[in-house]
Amino acid sequence: MANMECVLAPHDAGARWPWFVGLAVERFEKWCTALKPSHTEQGLASILPPLDVLMVWHAYLLNPGCYAEDGIRVKALEGLQQAGEDLAAALGHGLSESISADPSNTRIHNWVEMTSTPFDPFQSAEHLMSRDILCPKCSTTVQAPYMTVEGTGYLQPGFSLTCTRKTCQFTITPETIRTPTNGFDQRRGQVIKRVILRALSLHLSESPLSEAARFDSVMTSADYNMDAVRQMLTVSMNDGKFIDRIMSAYVDDKIFSVELIGAVLRQGSFVTKMHNFQWTRPAFFDKFEEQIALHHIIARYHAFMELMSSSPGTFLVPTLDIDLAWHTHQLMARQSLGRGAPETLVSGFS
Template structure:
């Protein structure tokens, strides 16, 4: 007979709140000094001051985006004449920001890891999005030599330290001379992103075939620039003339990693080193790489140098990324399973990162906009004690979310906006995040920022049921805030209305028993859908799933009304029926690379890195690792994460 499950933890404050105050008085919460997560009771892993600082950072990102879209000048984003769509200006501006971030990262080792000043806001925005892919970030910082500096106290710690410091003041004022001088000295480019945009015209790339260095324009009128969807350029050398595309650049990057044997952790393939239980599993990574190379791709005796071996791999793959992938799959269990999709998602261009950072920034933009629309990013919004309670509530719910993941390792849970804010804040402190989740949840909790919307919608329903079963309170209280009052005043009224049920009004997971029927509850418990991706290559199936979900939501609302409840607010769409919008494309496809779209065939091959293409692991289908039993979660894919925020 199986053992009975332990009772759920209690998420209530030590003492009942006072309910005799006037309705406008703040709730008398005594914020707990520890929260149960798994079998432990750690002190709060994030603090309200850090959430406030993070919100100030999001406000700066929102301001930057509005500035770029309002300018709409050819000079600002170097667009061809006639392109006036603000989204396109923003996407290309983000592309230049990623270029600046890469140049900064490449220059950091030359400073000996001593940089300690914050980079410009556009670069901070890219770094922020990178940190919100914590599994890839953690692996890259170990595997890629030039990124090691991001883990040093001088560089990697500067953003985390700023969450406890004066980041908000720095962002609200002109940059200090130290910040400007350090940036210019490190990158030899202007600190101001608009000045830099006017100067950044081209990128040096190496021909994947002859290795000659050439200059590729970022943007041109033909739409074939490096930052544009149809990037293509020919090698100018007469004896070569090779047609260079993003795929062939990715081919060379993959071949270089496969050929390397002399870079320590850097010799391993992306997506194979970091697992949910070991941030640097070199034995597993070595086993996978050996299996991938097999006999057909074994290093020939004539290739004494890594570069010569990489040339051999590129030639053997007939200069085609898909062909080399097929050869690599031959030596892997189950032809690579889901693992090969995860690996290939890291090889989409020649940048040093395993995450496609333009798309990552654009996806995070949805969350930034939601926080901005809720007014949470406004300066001073949480200055009063009564308003700060909302952030305390978010922190409590985040710890309960971690506890839920620790109780069900194989489940895929979806956060609400308030939980996601606390989760994102925790991830910005990369070292602490890794240490905390391994210690308290029992595994590294990854954060998948691109999930098919249908899967996300189903997972959100499961999360709601699991939360209710474990804590006996509702997970989401859908009802948009009314104008004219502060968030703390609304919460105070909810608590006052719950006088008849003191115990529940005292819970940090349910501020008021009457909240279920109150439309003025703040909208922070809406699901966080910034990572929802609409699979255009399965358009009919996706739209059919949307219709079924709308009917389900409407049926639930009618049932609640018959029972005397208040149905969900109809001023906005239901969870995950509005995925992350793609900013431009003449063709339809799925969100994958540079915020662009790819066709169904390529996505199905896993190159697009979306779940619809099978690029992420965790559904139990096996990962192709020689040591994997198919249950998965041990492959470093999203199966070990338990969350999708």
């Protein structure tokens, strides 16, 4: 990092939004891994994160299958799971007012105490300059700047970093960075590793090897490149969807099963359409005739879910009104499943 000139923000206007979202994801990770179930006892309003972090949380919740699985396997996300239930319960019951109101001193204090960063995202940007990552080859901790003049920062498309360990000097790129096998993700890492090793057994030496040796053999032959591992898996396994699910854990070095920067950016188009229709305007659906429209939307959503259930092999695209109901339902996925929602209706939920 000493040889790289760090920059605070990209000069290109088109790159600023992805950069801002990237920092929001970093802030979300700091917050949700520090959040404990006991924090929720203070009430949701006192622990609500800043708006940029809420945006990331919302995108994460819109992947309910991954969100629920992560909450089960990653102990550090227990507090987030409890807060998510409180968030869903607050939908239509004061959540909008809590978000719109000026943050209370308690809310700001809790945020700063948990993340050691300012509540305001723009002030926080002045503090967030780099993150620690693990070299995928030797597991040395390396400091990666978020932005560099050369365009090789962690939040830039050309991310590239050389391991600082003299005996390693491995080049870390988006293709080689991966979820660490220690820290928060041991259980899933072990499961995925065993699946990969079984699938790749035909491509390894016939001599008996320990699991650790076989793993090292796989990663060495793939040059620690997860795209190469995917290609090797494709040769041995016919289930592309299963491969995608396995490899989703290795999109980046975070503990989440969802690549959150991309998830937020993909939501941008939907939010823009909702805004253009004025459906996000406060009190838009308060009128009686507009509430009737909501009932029609919900009925159409139920019909769409039944259609999905009866046509599992068909790719169906919802209309915007149905998509709005779907998004809302996804935010309440855990409550819905807890009430015994038929599995056939939620098989395509996430």
